[in-house]
Amino acid sequence: MAKQVSSLNTLWLVQCIRTTLPDVDVHHIVRQTFEKGPFFIENIRTGCPEPVAVSHLEDTDYWFSNIFMMALYDIIEEHITDPDFAYKCGATFYKTQSRLKTAIGIPLIGPYRLIKKIVSENDKYNRTKQAVIRSLKKGYVAVRLLHKPGIVMKDFGMHWHLGMFESYARLAGLTNIVGKVICVEKGPRQYGDPGQAIYDFELTFKDPGLLPRIFNLLLYAVPAVRELIDSAEFIQAKHNEQILHRDTIIQERTSQLVAIQKKLMDAERMSIERKLESLSAELITTEERERKAIAEDLHDSVTQLLALSVSSLKAYNRENPGQVVTRDVQGYLETALADTRSLTFQISPPVLYDFGLEAALEWLVADLCMRHPIEMDCINLLDHPLLLSDCQKVTLYRSVREAVIDCIKHSKADYASVVLYEEEGQKRIDIEDNGVGFDPTMLKKGFGLFALEGRLHTIDAEIDIVSSPGKGSMITFFLPAVQK
DSSP states (O other), rough: OOOOHHHHHHHHHHHHHHOOOSSHHHHHHHHHHHHHHOOOEETTTTTEEEEEEEHHOTTOOOEEHHHHHHHHHHHHHHOOOTTHHHHHHTTGGSSHHHHHHHHHTHHHHHHHHHHHHHHTTTTGGGEEEEEEEEETTEEEEEEEEOTTTTTOOOOHHHHHHHHHHHHHHHHHTTTTEEEEEEEEEOOOOOOOOOOOOOEEEEEEEEOOHHHOOOOHHHHHTTTHHHHHHHHHHHHHHHHHHHHTTTHHHHHHHHHHHHHHHHHHHHHHHHHHHHHHHHHEEEEHHHHHHHHHHHHIIIIIIIIIHHHHHHHHHHHHHHHHTHHHHHHHHHHHHHHHHHHHHHHHHHHHHHHHHHHHHHHHHHHHHHHHHHSSSOOOOOOOOSSSSSOOHHHHHHHHHHHHHHHHHHHHHHSOOOOEEEEEETTEEEEEEEEEOSSSSOOOSSSSSTSSHHHHHHHHHHHTTTTEEEEOTTTTTEEEEEOOOSOO
């Protein structure tokens, strides 16, 4: 195992878990970490490799690889749900006895010489990074940790460092300490990836001066006072944690509020869309009901009167064959009768209700061929009749009629076809022509063929348009799967 991280770090980590979380099994954590490797370490007494154990983490003579430390952090975070655990460990790091021995005289040297000493001795405890002082001002210091290229670093380790820097500041007798860690470069996510992890640490504080620092050190030697100071520092540490994570908490709460707002807006939009679909379906039904009523009125009144008039004139002309005027009137009335019947069918074709969509489309194609200079076929390849509600039949008929009329008006085609068939369980209606074609992206949304999309959506049908200039057009209607 590479010798990169001193066990001085793991010693307090184990002690902190045992002290603050007695229910957590440290041995189990280390066993799980070993299994992630596996990780072996050379026994400094026997020289033999052996699985990493808690005893190694507590022995200050051992060193561990960065890979092992990252694996250990991962397992700890699986067992300990407190997101501030790493910070708490670092913030109380001054309590470890081995570290206190190195801290004798810290209040005497002052905060600025102390930070220089920490930076200069960085390699004694961790060989994966370089510490650089970025700023030293009154009441403010900034340190940058530059990890070696390829070294993976996790937030756990950086929050530990933040707490540790604050622990040094406390040892120095400083007050009103506020720390912050800033990720400059996250570095590689896994070993083998390129990159360099870079983190900045900033501390603001109040320096009470040399004499108060020495006085506080002497005062701390009194057990009762030390207990009070430790309690106060714990409260201060909690306060610092809240400051440290304030931005994160604000971001989380903001994200939650945005998510809730989005859900409400989506729900409101879906409710409005459902209401619009229902209203659209009602409008289609109402419009068709009125069309049918008008068509029936035309058939029962005007058409019948025209038919009776034509019949009477025919009888008169048979008895008086030489009357030219009456023959002309008869021709006019016959034309008016034919146009009225055609108009009645166009407004609301009875065949749609009596015989279904297939028969109505066959009639539509035949009627348009008679009235326009284009050859058209209606081909029904379906094995069984379509099972559609009146609303579905009407919507599909009106949509196909509009598409066919657009073809006649704009395509300049001399042939078109309307084909009903089923493919892979999906019933379809294809309208194809050999006309000039067009660019579908140039269609204005909400107008023409695009307007059919919303209408078809209300009955769970869809439309697809395939065309390009000079290559004709194919308009496909995908029929609803169930009656609605």
